[in-house]
Amino acid sequence: xxxxxxxxxxxxxxxxxxxxxxxxxxxxxxxxxxxxxxxxxxxxxxxxxxxxxxxxxxxxxxxxxxxxxxxxxxxxxxxxxxxxxxxxxxxxxxxxxxxxxxxxxxxxxxxxxxxxxxxxxxxxxxxxxxxxxxxxxxxxxxxxxxxxxxxxxxxxxxxxxxxxxxxxxxxxxxxxxxxxxxxxxxxxxxxxxxxxxxxxxxxxxxxxxxxxxxxxxxxxxxxxxxxxxxxxxxxxxxxxxxxxxxxxxxxxxxxxxxxxxxxxxxxxxxxxxxxxxxxxxxxxxxxxxxxxxxxxxxxxxxxxxxxxxxxxxxxxxxxxxxxxxxxxxxxxxxxxxxxxxxxxxxxxx
Amino acid sequence: xxxxxxxxxxxxxxxxxxxxxxxxxxxxxxxxxxxxxxxxxxxxxxxxxxxxxxxxxxxxxxxxxxxxxxxxxxxxxxxxxxxxxxxxxxxxxxxxxxxxxxxxxxxxxxxxxxxxxxxxxxxxxxxxxxxxxxxxxxxxxxxxxxxxxxxxxxxxxxxxxxxxxxxxxxxxxxxxxxxxxxxxxxxxxxxxxxxxxxxxxxxxxxxxxxxxxxxxxxxxxxxxxxxxxxxxxxxxxxxxxxxxxxxxxxxxxxxxxxxxxxxxxxxxxxxxxxxxxxxxxxxxxxxxxxxxxxxxxxxxxxxxxxxxxxxxxxxxxxxxxxxxxxxxxx
Numbered sequence: 001x002x003x004x005x006x007x008x009x010x011x012x013x014x015x016x017x018x019x020x021x022x023x024x025x026x027x028x029x030x031x032x033x034x035x036x037x038x039x040x041x042x043x044x045x046x047x048x049x050x051x052x053x054x055x056x057x058x059x060x061x062x063x064x065x066x067x068x069x070x071x072x073x074x075x076x077x078x079x080x081x082x083x084x085x086x087x088x089x090x091x092x093x094x095x096x097x098x099x100x101x102x103x104x105x106x107x108x109x110x111x112x113x114x115x116x117x118x119x120x121x122x123x124x125x126x127x128x129x130x131x132x133x134x135x136x137x138x139x140x141x142x143x144x145x146x147x148x149x150x151x152x153x154x155x156x157x158x159x160x161x162x163x164x165x166x167x168x169x170x171x172x173x174x175x176x177x178x179x180x181x182x183x184x185x186x187x188x189x190x191x192x193x194x195x196x197x198x199x200x201x202x203x204x205x206x207x208x209x210x211x212x213x214x215x216x217x218x219x220x221x222x223x224x225x226x227x228x229x230x231x232x233x234x235x236x237x238x239x240x241x242x243x244x245x246x247x248x249x250x251x252x253x254x255x256x257x258x259x260x261x262x263x264x265x266x267x268x269x270x271x272x273x274x275x276x277x278x279x280x281x282x283x284x285x286x287x288x289x290x291x292x293x294x295x296x297x298x299x300x301x302x303x304x305x306x307x308x309x310x311x312x313x314x315x316x317x318x319x320x321x322x323x324x325x326x327x328x329x330x331x332x333x334x335x336x337x338x339x340x341x342x343x344x345x346x347x348x349x
Numbered sequence: 350x351x352x353x354x355x356x357x358x359x360x361x362x363x364x365x366x367x368x369x370x371x372x373x374x375x376x377x378x379x380x381x382x383x384x385x386x387x388x389x390x391x392x393x394x395x396x397x398x399x400x401x402x403x404x405x406x407x408x409x410x411x412x413x414x415x416x417x418x419x420x421x422x423x424x425x426x427x428x429x430x431x432x433x434x435x436x437x438x439x440x441x442x443x444x445x446x447x448x449x450x451x452x453x454x455x456x457x458x459x460x461x462x463x464x465x466x467x468x469x470x471x472x473x474x475x476x477x478x479x480x481x482x483x484x485x486x487x488x489x490x491x492x493x494x495x496x497x498x499x500x501x502x503x504x505x506x507x508x509x510x511x512x513x514x515x516x517x518x519x520x521x522x523x524x525x526x527x528x529x530x531x532x533x534x535x536x537x538x539x540x541x542x543x544x545x546x547x548x549x550x551x552x553x554x555x556x557x558x559x560x561x562x563x564x565x566x567x568x569x570x571x572x573x574x575x576x577x578x579x580x581x582x583x584x585x586x587x588x589x590x591x592x593x594x595x596x597x598x599x600x601x602x603x604x605x606x607x608x609x610x611x612x613x614x615x616x617x618x619x620x621x622x623x624x625x626x627x628x629x630x631x632x633x634x635x636x637x638x639x640x641x642x643x644x645x646x647x648x649x650x651x652x653x654x655x656x657x658x659x660x661x662x663x664x665x666x667x668x669x670x671x672x673x674x675x676x677x678x679x
Contacts, residue, residue, distance in 0.1 A: 088579035
């Protein structure tokens, strides 16, 4: 069983005639310990898809039209609130784009990490919402008596917070634990948010453009940290990015999104070596190369279609170099071209 | 910050009112009705208190020359309870002799020391402000937080309720609410009642402002981050959203305290607040309504001056805090 299985997810903003479909039939899966990259332009539905995994998109205005999101085999979209809160953090952890904004400005960072600990590991053992314990007792928060330990003291929590800060590579955690977020640099703040996410020992870490707000050297450090943590803790990672360089560095598999749909899904190495969908090809061409000389950078002509104003048929057709008249007739299917490779274009060859 | 210093002084004095006041608030002696202020004077190296004897006409007292009593400090006098708990008899100053009273601010109709009553009254008048604010603001913050965070129907219902309460003229609501409670309630009951009534009116305005701030704060990413670690809505409101409104709330609270103090004054002045013989600034002012009294015994207006100073000090403090907490100017 896959850790995460999203099937035909459809999400609207608004209802009735004003409904705008932000996510249209997205399906993908993530196995234990796997890294999947979700790539696409701004506004193509990456973030909304990622937030849906823990049903974090506010409803209303959003509302789920169809599909299912199976996390450990349980449908997140049908979960009661109590169980959902255990899933959040307990099974899926999130890191966001702006580390400065994701930390509460009025609390010391140690408190914020401890908050996550107290919610999910009140006795500092394995997380409460451990998939195994969720399955054998439906009551959220209950766990087998065997692993119940003595209630840990303030000191134990303190030690655990320091361990987490060390884990994410914060120097001198004993003194940093008392810092306010604004006293830290962006890179350090992002490490703190990672520590917050790790505190509950999630099985899946969703990183929504974790390095976009950071400068390049810090980017490399944070990615290095994520890769290292993934290996040590065996987490799966869903990495959202629009940087194809990161994809090559981190991903096992890549899903390329365009206008609310997945247009190509493939193992990372193959996709980078031989992109099949014209959109992916165009994206790859737009990446400047060090050896490429001083020619004009190639860009994709036209603009991303606005949500609610999608062209009929293939949504990329108006900008596609190989578009044919029939492309505008109906939305192409996601085709299996090789085992593990899907492309939403009938003319991929 | 002069306002802060004045307030600290006022509250400290109120806390030790029993000790600082030379007499109890209900220590009456009609021999001294409307006695003018008696000030000690320096005689050699000692402070002495002069004696006055009844003169011609009613409530006229004349200085008796060369008849004085030394002013003494830490002297035994009326019984009182420090902080309402510890029985004590030591007073900061006094003469220790009933025939040589000391009325720094004169005496009222019943010959009670105005200063002592002012001090006892400050316990009620000043604490009503603080307790009222604590009650109405904490209530207003939680209601406003809930309203703003959940929005939708909850928000609409709560906000219409707030508007309903705000649309009623406060004073009439206070008086009619007060009228629904039986007369002959004890002073402490009335005191609690006044706080509850004032808070009942005060929370709505706070709730509206906090709701507005919550609406913007809940879109912040740290709220999303808190939801992403599985925090419950109520804890997100209390732990993450409300603390971010504190810089505003502290300023607003400071600026609203005078409203509560004046509220008590108004109620007591109208005779529906704290009842005699208990002292509050409001009911002391009731005695100063008569123009005759005002012309002849202006010291009865002392509580008015006290209210003036307190309200002004709170406003200065609030302004100072606002300048200090103004994050937008950074």
